[in-house]
Amino acid sequence: MKKYRFLIAGLIFLSWTGKVSAQTEVDALRYSRTDFGGSARMQGMAGAQTALGADISTISGNPAGLGLYRRSEISFTPGISLSGSESRLNGSTSATDQRNILNIPSLGIVFTKRKSDTDESDWRSGAFGIGLTRLNNFQNRFSYGGPVDQTRSMVQSLGETAIANQRTEADLDAEYDNGINTLEGLAYSTYLIGVNKIPTNPNNPNSPTQEEIYVESQGNLRQNETITSKGAQNQWDFSYGASYRDKLYLGASVGLTTVRYNQTRVYQEVDADANTDFQDLTLSDEFTTTGSGINLKIGVIVRPVDAVRIGLSVQTPTFYTLRDQYTTSMATTFGGSTPGNYNASVVPGDFEYTLTTPMRANGGVAFFAGKNGFISADVEYVNYGGARLNNSNGADAFSGTNDIIKNTYQSTLNFRVGGEYRYNVFRVRAGYALYGDPYKSSAYDRDKRYITAGVGIKQENHFFDLAVVNSRYNSVYSPYSLIDNLQPVVNSENTTNSVLFTVGFNF
Template sequence: MKKIVTFIILLACTTINAQNSTDVLRYSLDNTQGTARFQSMSGAFGALGGDLSALNVNPAGSAVFKNSLFTVSGTAYDRNNSSSYNNTRNKTEENYININQAGGVFILKSSGNSNWKKIALAINYDVVSNFDNEILTSGTSQQGIDNYFLNFAQGVTLGSISRQQGEFLEDAYLDIGANQGFSDQQAFLGYYGGVIDPIDEIDDNTQYIRTAEYNSINQALLKNTSGYNSKLTLNIASQYQNNLYFGASLNFHNVFYQEYKEFTETGYNSDSPIQRTIFDNSLRTEGNGVSLNIGAIAKLNKNVRIGGSYQSPTWYKLDDEFSQRIDSDLGDENINFINFNVVNLFDTYTIKTPSKFTGSLALIFGKDGLLSFDYVYQDMSKGELRPTTDSSFSIENDNIRNNLNAVSTLKIGGEYRISRVSLRAGYRHQQSPYADNNLIGDLTSYSAGIGYNFGGSRLDFSLNQTEQDSSERLFSTGITTPTMINRINTNATLSYTLNF
């Protein structure tokens, strides 16, 4: 009688597809979420303040508020992806709605002749990044999934990836992963999945061949991701005399990320013993982090403000759960017992994201409007996976230092007021984090919005669209032809602010 193993703890934090530079970038780069006013001006608020989401840029901004208030925001997301793989094109589109921001600020004004005019206490929740997305890749290739498994299997003895007498297949899969690592586990999966065979059926065999016959095959990969990276900010700021603002924030981050990859391969030769192979992977990551922001804003005169801020590295503590399933015409009769109920658990690991510096300039045109400029610098090569004593992480950290670059981001925002109506627009350009910008291209964003001030409250609306190209492989090894992806993300955000 067969059993299903639900959880087995892997003893070592062996590198899997998620624990690499992609992870560091996923939690380092934000997506300009926030209030509608913040998004409509592309987040260029470092010298302005006066918006709860501006605390993410410069924590001194809460002291700019003249009164206490509360703001809540909801966003309708549209994710539009176009992929090209070996000259075959696919498109996917996802739509959903979420509450992405909520927070308030309480203003304490000083009495008497104190130089400290007021103190601001703020708490704000923001979705930094939303991971909900779907990408479909399909096309014809000369590189089959057997190459993935062969790259792991060559040089590995057959005896070390064979189940023991009386051992359940799923137990052997988990045991090999726990004691020998991810590479041997994949070799085991390819062997019992029927995709590869040893040249000799002896324990000392170290050479393997594919079982399928093909000149070219049809491949399809559906990649579905979901989750978020959110941030709860506790902020304190103060105004000194009439021209200086100082602030600091303590940020608590919460991460949930889920990735599901469904791969199908067909179109083998008619005499091939395999006619269809499926290989699916599921990754679930949860954790939390902490970071610190400090900043200042100075009014040089009634028309010019400057700002500067520093965001410390964020230290994330993360846990991964990883599951796989495989099937083919030659798969072991019990191969279906290795499924998403058989979960690999990994030791808790840490990601340290790079620190961030922001310099800001704002031009104020009385009550008519303003222009604002932010320059953000973040050196992605300073990101790190920990513990650094883990050999796999040491290799990945070397890759991060060698392949990632410093990222400069320019944000420009403007606002023009007509009585109670505010018209807004913005632009953002973010450099590629990779030395080879063919992997991920520069990001370009345009935004616009409108707001209406009722006196005691305000209603704001924004449209924000980003576009970026990237190149992704179907798997980490074996299939070298990349998928070229064009991502166009559009956010429509509505915010309501109530003054006290």
Template sequence: MRFKNILFTSLFVSALNITHAQSVDDALLFSQELNSGTARFKGLGNAKTALGGDISSVTGNPAGLGFFGQSDISITAAYSNTGNKSSYFGTNTTKNKGRFAIDHAGAVFHFPKNEGYHGWQNFNVGFSYENTNNFNNHVRYEGINPNNTIVSAYSDEIAFYGGQDFANDLRNMNLVEQFDRTDGTTDYFPIPYESGNKTQVSNVVTSGFSNKSAIAFGGNYNNKLYIGGTVGLTNFRYEHTVQFSEYGWTKIADHISPDNPNSEFLDPTKEKNKFVDKNYELFDDYYQYTEGSGVDFKIGAIFKPAVDWNIGATITSPTWYTIDDYYDRKIQVDYYEDEQATTSFSSFEKIYPLNPSTYTYRQITPWKFNLGLSKFFSRGFVSADAEFVDYSTTKRRVLNGADPSSEDVWDKEVKDAYQSVVNFRVGGEFLFTNAISGRAGFNYYGNPYKNADNTQYSGSLGLGAKLTNTLYLDLAVVHLVNDYKVSPYTIIDETFWNTTTPTADIKHQRTNVVLTFGAKF
């Protein structure tokens, strides 16, 4: 087979509305923060809403800064290894990717206010920089599809959303032909043989990051009530390279004549006739480069109803992003006389958009609400969090004089695709000695999709060591698992084609090894 070394996407994006469709997918991507904090809190499963005394409190619960009795500074390094196992029509594929980075750095400055036991005890200020998301990933799946072709999806896109220019492009590439519906309208059917075996390969390579710089304050009132606030500035860069490849046979004359007996593909005197019963290789390549920045705010409180209990809560505002999207797409098809041929007898190529440009818009992420509870024992503690996020409330607002009516369409598609979730986190710490502590944690993430399976959870283990009275070292290992299904393209009218959208099962696993070195002063 003549498959080239290709990279491609898990989602079919129509040439008719490529920017709009990709932005709907980005509604979730740029709303999640999955990679924040120091090694101590990561070892605890990031169950930090009711905890303090760690620099992660700057972006976790800023009220936790009120627990500091002295200043603190730390830096966190991490190695991340990502692995993906996929299954598509019975074929299994594995891909791995690794990355080293500085994940977190910060400082807290302690300002005591009262030498007594009543009133305000301190007001502390914290600064931090952290990677909140790691977009580096490589997903590949491939197999033999005997049920349908991506050209069926092209035909559905034309039938449901219009786009005569796209239809003409596909006709000129000899990928579709016209047929008359019973209501007198004209639609298009694929020339590639839907029921023939087609080798399909899909490769998705993403890279980039999301980071946050934040300043926070926290105060301690009477060692009972702790309050705080944070202002965060987020920047991200996201690069997405997508390629899909399909290799099979075009239809013979007997397959074409029932749909269009007058087709030029059936006339030996016409140029199109030479594309009947031929080998073909089709490529659908997509590239996206997105970058943006935004601001958000957070307020938090921790209350101690008893010496051994903490109750914490935070409210996080939306992040108000300004985002720039650059994208392009290419569809290419090569035709061969048979499977043994190494040189195509005809090739076609179409690039979208005709004049690539940058598309700028605003995106507003959902509000987030957290509640936490911590119970302390003589040699450690247990802490648990619950977070509520409604991803269906993500909004987009157009800029640069773009059509404002697209906002309502986009908002509706987001509401149709996403739903609210409750994420759970639990973790604990045990002091083996006065200098060595062990930690463990577990995270469960709710499914943000209304109509798709998505299971995501992570577990963590950690160790902490007090090296001296001022120096400390924390280590954590976090293993995340995300099981989901993905499609290279979508068959919109499954009843008409008598087939279903092809899906691949993906098991995504990411292991982070995190090391924090800090000093108190």
């Protein structure tokens, strides 16, 4: 169900292939490549906050920023996201799909204790914060459809997979009797593929026979598929930051991350040729991943002069324990001389494993123009090839997958820049972020780009902020693989527009 292959010059395609249950390099990247999150104020500046501090977002970004708080604070940030995709099959036929979702990008509370100006102690203040930050929004849906030659169909792919795995009639029958767990087992059970007995000597029908996999003949085909995902990756942070002489700020945090990801796929092939027995197939798949993780983060901010702040934060790898539950089923329809409807399902799966995502390092600098505002810039380093999958029982079952992760993904730099202009109690913000392509070799540009804007009102005891975030990225998908690498390819342009609003109070 969840096996993914590397095809066509190292591109990654999410494919239906022979093994029904597998945790792969795609899972590792999904939970390693996170977005910037936080309050509307920080998202309005594209998350460029490593050197800033004194915002609820520093709880998860750079805990040293808590040392810049002078008063306690509580804030809440609801939002709405509209995700859309435009998908093209083999560069031509396109389909558009959209989803919207209400969410909570950020909430938190900070308790601050600051010494009076008459106190001459070097350690001026300390603050403890608890915050929730959304790291990933998995809400998405895309679909496509178009003609496909029968020699390039999924039925052909299933036959090739059975041959590659050296399936025999005996073991296919045994799988049917004892519980189906492969796609070729599904295809065999629904009469899409079969086994012929061929004499080793064509001139002697009584000679010993050898088995040969065959695929059901198809005519003029159309294929279509819809893939829907939902869920989120969130993190609770427990952070402490302190100020030394209001020049040096230090902080640390513990992050507890939760994951819930659900994906459903429905693939169909329909035969428009009335002269063939095959009429249609429907392959349906659903899997859900749930789990939790933990990481540690330390940070520092230096203020050499009032106009400049320099920040650095380092986060350890996040150690996840995950659980996958999955189902897959096949339905086929035949007409002509052998009419019939056939259905089969794999044995439902349930598997636990662990994932270690890469460490992250952030550096930033901010320049202040007195009380008129500031400009802030960040750079983040992440080595996606450093992610690792392991069995929860310690068995070394993922060595091959981890080699694929190492050889396919690379380290990247993520850039964020943003600014805020202040006039009296009013704030105007804007930002831009570029997150690098994690793939070592690709003919496609899979950077993520963000354009952000925001406004706010800051008063003595409360504040209101509004932000708009536009993100864009490209993805590549193939529903299955073929030996000659001529399987259908779907290119998607994905766009998410988010609007979020923060309300906060100082006390």
